[in-house]
Amino acid sequence: MWLKKVVREDLKSVGKYRYGKPIEELQRELGFEKIVKLCSNENPxxxxxxxxxxxxxxxxKVHRYPDPGSYLLRKRVAAKWGxxxxxxxxxxxxxxxxxxxFHAIINPGEEILLPTPTYPLYKLAAIAASAKxxxxxxxxxxxxxxxxxxxHCSENTKALVICNPNNPTGKMLKRSEMLKLALELENRGILLIVDExxxxxxxxxxxxxxxxLFRQVGRVVVIRTFSKIYGLAALRVAYxxxxxxxxxxxxxxxxxxxxxSIAQKAAAAALMEEEYIKEVRLKTIAERKRILDSLMELGMQTVNTCANFLLIKHAKSDLIYDLLLKEGVIVRKGSDLGLPGHLRVSIGLPEENDKFLTSLKKVLTSVEL
Ligand SMILES: Cc1ncc(COP(=O)(O)O)c(C=O)c1O
Structure with a gap:
């Protein structure tokens, strides 16, 4: 009996995070070496x-504890944004x-407002901190x-978390909308958290x-990661x-x-690499356009985005996902991200994108039979 009572009741209201399939897992399942991973929006x-x-x-220096204050990285981030x-x-x-x-700001009974569909980790993290x-x-x-x-704001609303541009829809809110949102929240004493x-x-x-918005309005937290364009997903560092x-x-x-300490040093170096970031950005945008054009030629219904992924709309998206896995290509099921009927495809290296396109063509012939 005690087994049923040993964990928190409120965790029952949320499922585990469904992460993109790791390369090694598919390698074990299929027994082949070469896998194309386009499911986690990394910089390839x-x-x-x-x-x-x-x-x-x-x-x-791994025998030493890292600097808990992340002195150099913190200083560089501060300088970058003034x-x-x-x-x-x-x-x-x-x-x-x-x-x-969330652990630092949420009092018992307080609510976090989440515009959805969005990154599922906001909900998990909020519930872990006992928010509603x-x-x-x-x-x-x-x-x-x-x-x-x-x-939807109430007297219990502590914060609203918005992802801009949003994952998984890839859409962004414009300057005027963000300003309006920030000011409306400020008037109500609600914190705006923006994930960028x-x-x-x-x-x-x-x-x-x-x-x-942080400068103009004040009651704002902006989060940026080194896991995407900076290419440091495995090191786990953001600011x-x-x-x-x-x-x-x-x-x-x-x-x-x-x-x-390795993450701190790598991120501090990455922050200085402005030319590299510009280059990756341009290459990603060019590849995104190339893939979209090819998908259109295939007659697919696509959604353009302002991020390093695109969306394909298809009634049989989950089946296409499964068949692509068998071809050694991992994309992301929209149904895992609150967007059923879609596939989310990260923009990879040109050769990875080519492999995705040829595999998709092959898979579509069997799906459309
Ligand atoms: C909206 C959003 N925020 C943040 C991240 C990155 O998270 P982290 O910095 O924990 O790697 C992702 C990665 O998929 C994301 O989609």
Whole structure:
């Protein structure tokens, strides 16, 4: 009997995170070496030499604890955005930051408002911190009306988390909408948390970097990761810009040595590689266009995005996902991300994208029989 009571009741309201299939898992299942992984929106391009060197150098110090204050990285992030180092959080990925941030801000009974469909980890992290989640679904398939979001705020709402551009829809809210949202929340004393994991891929001039909202409005936390365009997903490092009072509270809830020294050094080097970032951005955008054109030629219904992934709409998307796995290509099922009837495909290296396209052509012939 005690087994049923030993874990928290509120965890029953949320499922485990369904992560993209790891390459090694499919290798074990299929027994072949070459797998194309397009399911986790990573940067597939090789790292710049300076970052590789920082990683190698970092290995000589692994017998020492890392600097819990991430001094150098924090200073570089602060300089990049023109904020004080005391307004910067360095954490173990966006995921690590969210967990500790929610633990730092949520009192019993408080709510987190989540415009959905969105990155499923917001809900998991909020519930882990004993928050109640209020989800507001996009009305018009993939857009939220700001008024609609605001109408779901209550006196218990602590924060709203928005992903801009959003995963999995790939759409972004424009400057005017973000400003309106931030001001409406500010008037109600609600914190706005903006996850900008894909910001570097945006081309639209109407995009507003959240740090501007932080400067103008104040009650804002902006999170950016080194897992996407900076190419450091395995090292688990991200940062947030937040009011000092939140940074101070965060320092009491996060695991003290959570960001290892190799990650700190690599991220500090990566932040200086502006040319590399520009190049990866342009190559990714060009590949995204090339894949979209090919998909259109195949008669597929696609959704363009402003991130390093695209969406395919298909009634048999889950079946296509399974058949692509058998070809050694891993994409992501929209149904795992609150977007059934879709496949989310990360933009890989040109040869990986070619393999995806040829496999898809092959798979479609059997699906459409
Ligand atoms: C919306 C969003 N935020 C953040 C991340 C990155 O998380 P992390 O920094 O924990 O690697 C992802 C990765 O898929 C994501 O989709």
């Amino acid at each position: 391009w090789p790292l710049p030499d300076s970052v590789k060197e920082a990683i190698i150098k970092g290995t000589s 904020v004080s180092p005391q307004e910067v959080i360095i954490g173990a990925g966006t995921e690590g930051i969210l967990h500790s941030l 989640c209020v989800e507001v679904n996009a009305k018009d398939e993939d857009y939220w009306a700001i008024e609609d979001l605001i109408s 994991a894909y910001a570097e891929y945006v081309e639209d001039a109407a995009y507003l970097a959240g740090v501007e 947030a810009i937040a009011p000092k009072v939140i940074v101070d509270a965060y320092d009491k809830t996060h695991p003290v040595f959570e960001v290892n």
